[in-house]
Amino acid sequence: MQTVPLNESGSVTLDGSGNGTVRIGPANQFQTWVVSTISTVVSSNANEPVFKAYRGNTPDQSAFIDGTFTGSSDSTNVSLTLYPGMKITGVWKGGDPGATATMTLIGDNQVPG
Numbered sequence: 023m024q025t026v027p028l029n030e031s032g033s034v035t036l037d038g039s040g041n042g043t044v045r046i047g048p049a050n051q052f053q054t055w056v057v058s059t060i061s062t063v064v065s066s067n068a069n070e071p072v073f074k075a076y077r078g079n080t081p082d083q084s085a086f087i088d089g090t091f092t093g094s095s096d097s098t099n100v101s102l103t104l105y106p107g108m109k110i111t112g113v114w115k116g117g118d119p120g121a122t123a124t125m126t127l128i129g130d131n132q133v134p135g
Contacts, residue, residue: 024135028055031126032112040069040117044125045079047109052134055104059097059128060088062112064121067094071117075125077102081113093117 034042048055062073073093077085090096093114104110112125 023132025130025132028057028127028129028131030055031124033122033124034114036064036071036114036117036119036121036123038119040071040115040119040121042114042117042123043081043111044123045109045111046125046127047104048106048131050133051106053106054132055127055129056132057100057102057104057110057127057129059099060110060112061097061126061128062090062093062095062114062124063126064094064114064117064123066118066121069116069118070094071114071123074113075100076111076113077108079109079111081111093123
């Protein structure tokens with residue numbers, strides 16, 4: 023295996039209530055992501071959104087990873103391994119309607135060498 027830097031992002035436009043959801047994970051069957059940081063940024067924050075991250079495709083409390091009350095520009099340190107087909111779901115609530123919210127996963131991407 024060869025390890026290369028992981029810096030993968032997903033974005034969503036927040037709805038009329040300032041809410042949005044994005045899901046990111048390895049799509050290639052030969053990748054394993056070792057995530058050390060989840061960061062979040064929003065294009066505007068007159069209303070400061072709350073951000074929560076979950077393991078899997080559904081924002082279920084039993085799969086809660088971590089969150090922040092400053093979802094417009096913050097990060098959290100984690101220790102997660104994602105295999106092909108696995109996802110991290112990021113959820114923003116209470117932000118500016120129409121703002122672009124982005125979740126970025128940072129760490130290592132293990133690929134065949």
